[in-house]
Amino acid sequence: MDHPLEPGLYIVATPIGNLGDITPRAAGVLRAVSAVACEDTRVTAKLLNHLGCKQRMIRYDDHASEATREHLLELAAAQPLALVSDAGTPLISDPGYRLVKAARERGIAVTSLPGPSAAVVALTLAGLPSDRFLFAGFLPAKAKARAEALAELAPVRATLVFYETAPRLGDALAAIAEVLPGREVAIARELTKRFEECRSGTPAELLAHYGAHPPKGEIVLLVGPPGERGEAESDVDGLLRAALSKNKPSQAAADVARLTGLDRKVLYARALELK
Ligand code: SAM
Numbered sequence: 478m479d480h481p482l483e484p485g486l487y488i489v490a491t492p493i494g495n496l497g498d499i500t501p502r503a504a505g506v507l508r509a510v511s512a513v514a515c516e517d518t519r520v521t522a523k524l525l526n527h528l529g530c531k532q533r534m535i536r537y538d539d540h541a542s543e544a545t546r547e548h549l550l551e552l553a554a555a556q557p558l559a560l561v562s563d564a565g566t567p568l569i570s571d572p573g574y575r576l577v578k579a580a581r582e583r584g585i586a587v588t589s590l591p592g593p594s595a596a597v598v599a600l601t602l603a604g605l606p607s608d609r610f611l612f613a614g615f616l617p618a619k620a621k622a623r624a625e626a627l628a629e630l631a632p633v634r635a636t637l638v639f640y641e642t643a644p645r646l647g648d649a650l651a652a653i654a655e656v657l658p659g660r661e662v663a664i665a666r667e668l669t670k671r672f673e674e675c676r677s678g679t680p681a682e683l684l685a686h687y688g689a690h691p692p693k694g695e696i697v698l699l700v701g702p703p704g705e706r707g708e709a710e711s712d713v714d715g716l717l718r719a720a721l722s723k724n725k726p727s728q729a730a731a732d733v734a735r736l737t738g739l740d741r742k743v744l745y746a747r748a749l750e751l752k
Contacts, residue, residue: 481509485585506559513533513560514560515536517563603677615642627652639697661700661701717733
């Protein structure tokens with residue numbers, strides 16, 4: 478940094494796995510600020526250590542007390558203060574919205590330093606339409622709310638981008654197979670890290686794959702827009718037809734239920750219709 482930083486709030490994007498992805502500008506600002514507001518001081522200490530600096534850290538998230546937020550705002554009004562999250566871009570499914578809103582309301586300068594965000598990295602990898610996308614954060618954990626959220630998004634003519642966790646991926650894919658049958662789906666995992674992968678397929682194919690190979694690590698789940706693959710036949714129907722070519726409806730339903738985690742009775746009824 479050639480010049481000392483002006484007072485204000487600096488929103489600093491940090492790597493999502495590969496420390497080499499810190500931008501020179503982000504590194505310069507983190508070395509020059511008076512303090513760094515962060516989610517987890519242990520995580521941020523590793524980054525600061527990598528940058529060879531030991532800035533004061535202050536824990537902050539959107540559930541922080543008014544007193545903590547007030548303290549940060551007072552600091553940012555007088556000195557340069559950075560906000561980082563554990564990884565990626567602050568405010569994107571991460572804390573910061575309330576702090577930025579309050580800073581702007583008080584006329585405190587806010588500067589955002591762009592850098593990695595898993596949603597955008599995944600979108601550039603997945604081979605799904607990228608001209609229109611809708612970032613929808615995390616799907617709800619409960620089955621009913623998850624299905625409702627997907628149904629609400631079903632008519633949106635854009636690639637849908639969700640953050641997901643490895644233990645919940647199977648439930649999310651099963652819900653997509655039911656609510657958005659026939660869509661092309663991509664799973665972008667461990668982005669920028671050693672075991673990065675991006676796998677595309679129908680929800681049922683991916684459900685079968687990750688059922689056999691339980692995923693680890695961090696995941697972005699993308700769903701292509703309606704009409705991309707000609708949704709005349711759902712992928713579950715495709716699996717049922719393939720199973721029916723070899724077996725009776727009851728066995729076909731049992732096989733597809735095992736593959737997809739979908740309800741066997743529902744699949745049996747559909748198998749009878751298809752036969
Ligand atoms: N603010 C962050 C960003 O800009 O990417 C996202 C924070 S959110 C709490 C964490 C979620 O981001 C993870 O559960 C995962 O869905 C996604 N994520 C973060 N790093 C990732 C990576 N390296 N590969 C895939 N997904 C990642």
